[in-house]
Amino acid sequence: MSSYDVIIIGSGPGGYVCAIRCAQLGLKTACVEGRETLGGTCLNVGCIPSKALLHASHQLHEAEHNFAKMGLKGKSPSVDWKQMLTYKQETIEANTKGIEFLFKKNKIDWLKGWGSIPEAGKVKVGDEVHEAKNIVIATGSEAASLPGVEIDEKVVVTSTGALELPKVPKKMVVIGAGVIGLELGSVYTRLGTEVHVIEYLDAITPGMDAEVQRTFQKLLTKQGISFTLGAAVQGVEATKTKAKVTYKLRKDDSEHTVDADVVLVSTGRKPYTDGLGLDALGVAMTDRGQVKVGDHWQTNVNGVYAIGDAIEGPMLAHKAEDEGMAVAETIAGQKGHVNYGVIPGVIYTHPEVANVGMTEEQLKEAGRAYKAGKFSFMGNARAKANFAADGFVKILADKETDRILGAHVVGPMAGDLIHEICVAMEFGAAAEDLARTCHAHPTYSEAVREAALACGDGPIHS
Structure with missing residues (x-):
């Protein structure tokens, strides 16, 4: 032994x-x-x-x-x-x-x-x-599934099956508008698949900042993904090559069906x-x-x-x-520690979406006085040059102390940009600290500085 x-x-x-x-x-x-x-x-x-x-x-x-x-x-x-x-x-x-x-x-x-x-x-x-x-x-x-939905990893798949389909499907229904469903939905949309996302809640990416949700959905819709929100999937009827998804709209309890070659179940884990x-x-x-x-x-x-x-x-x-x-x-006898208040989240679509800390909705619910500094990538020279000017950076800071409480990014390299803000939050930095830090030009990161400036006297390029 x-x-x-x-x-x-x-x-x-x-x-x-x-x-x-x-x-x-x-x-x-x-x-x-x-x-x-x-x-x-x-x-x-x-x-x-x-x-x-x-x-x-x-x-x-x-x-x-x-x-x-x-x-x-x-x-x-x-x-x-x-x-x-x-x-x-x-x-x-x-x-x-x-x-x-x-x-x-x-x-x-x-x-x-x-x-x-x-x-x-x-x-x-x-x-x-x-x-x-x-x-x-x-x-x-x-992967978690739903009642009435049987996974076979061929026609009705989880993310595992979606990563190894034998061919690119013509039509795909994605159940769940979370991170996994939107990332894989984006992959197949770019490859020519008609992708339809069905989500139980009234917004995509549940739990994210509401302004991010709205902007992100508009961008994905523009790319060709269609959405049905506020819909409860009742079941999936699958054959060897096709599937039919039945769902009810929560607003009026009306029942609908949609056909697909592949159904991706992305309802969490x-x-x-x-x-x-x-x-x-x-x-x-x-x-x-x-x-x-x-x-x-x-x-x-x-x-x-x-x-x-x-x-x-x-x-x-x-x-x-x-x-x-x-x-x-x-x-090993040391002081292991995890700061759960500074764990970033990223969605690797294009544009990327990233967040850390609190959302505006959470701050309002907590009764916390805050200020929001926002800057659009339309004002960022590098983003415009690279056809990547969709989206924005939003920094939330305490109204009195200016300490950064959260940040939300929709835009190019958002998953990398968010970490500057993570480091700032770990050190208890104020938005002004970011605003007064020199950022190389031209870089996407300047949008972060501009959002920090927006928490004070205002951004330069907006």
Whole structure:
């Protein structure tokens, strides 16, 4: 029986980062993974492959719509879907093999197979039982479905199936207007698919700033995606090659149907903890099926921790990574910490959408006096030169102290721009601090400075 200081179950972003950090801190570490490759959902069937397809399809969009404007003339490229999927797979392999290299470099043992916890201090993988002073549950999540909707990953698919369709469909219905549905809907729209999004709520991207929701929907509609909001899906009737989606409009209870070649179910995700033996172990769970943890990510069972999608909070890879590092430091006797108020969110469509901190709606609900500084990318020289002038940067700051409380970006490279504001918030900066920081010209980042200036005397280029 092998013995470790820490065994992490799951090698997704939370798990593998936790394992590497544990090893860096001198702990004898192993990581359990049942897939043939490391990296979890994110690297294998989630974040990374979807970004590959988003990148490829965006290049097609640029060639079709903007190349000629720049004097780049010639026949528009055709889509070789098989080669695009090969490119996607090569991207996955480069990343998963990278994690395998990091495990070897840091002397982390990969326990291949599916793990369970038969008792505190022990992890079973296959027929072998390993001892561990500490166990970290980092098993991630799986796609959630709806009553009356049966997933076959061929005609009715989750994000996993949508990343490996045998051909580009003519019509696709996306159930759910969240991040995953809109990203993959964007991919197929650019490839020529007629995409129709059905959302139960009255706005897309639930929980985001309302002004962002409205602007983002207008931009996606302009790109060719159609939306039906305030609609409850009643069921999906599928054959081998087609599907029919039935839904009711909440405003008048009227029933409607829409046909599609593929139906993408993107109604959220749920923690994946099946087979771990948590019930028998006595691990406390939340009403939503998440592992319940305390301030230091420890469960009610001594020596058993949980992080990432398996616990409460936003289901984001980088949130899991932060928790993975923090748990490793806690186990090593240090002061692990995660600032949950400064976790950015990004949608990798074009334009991108990014946010951090509070929305205007949350500030109003909390009765917090605030000011909003906004700047349109139409006033940004780099954005105009690159045909990327849609969207804006909005910074929310405390009305009295000017301290930054949140930020929302719709526009080019939003997922990168948001981090300047994240760093500012970590240091408790005021909007004026950003406004007085010199930004290189011409860059997209100048829009962030202008939005910060808008919290004071006003922007320069607006």
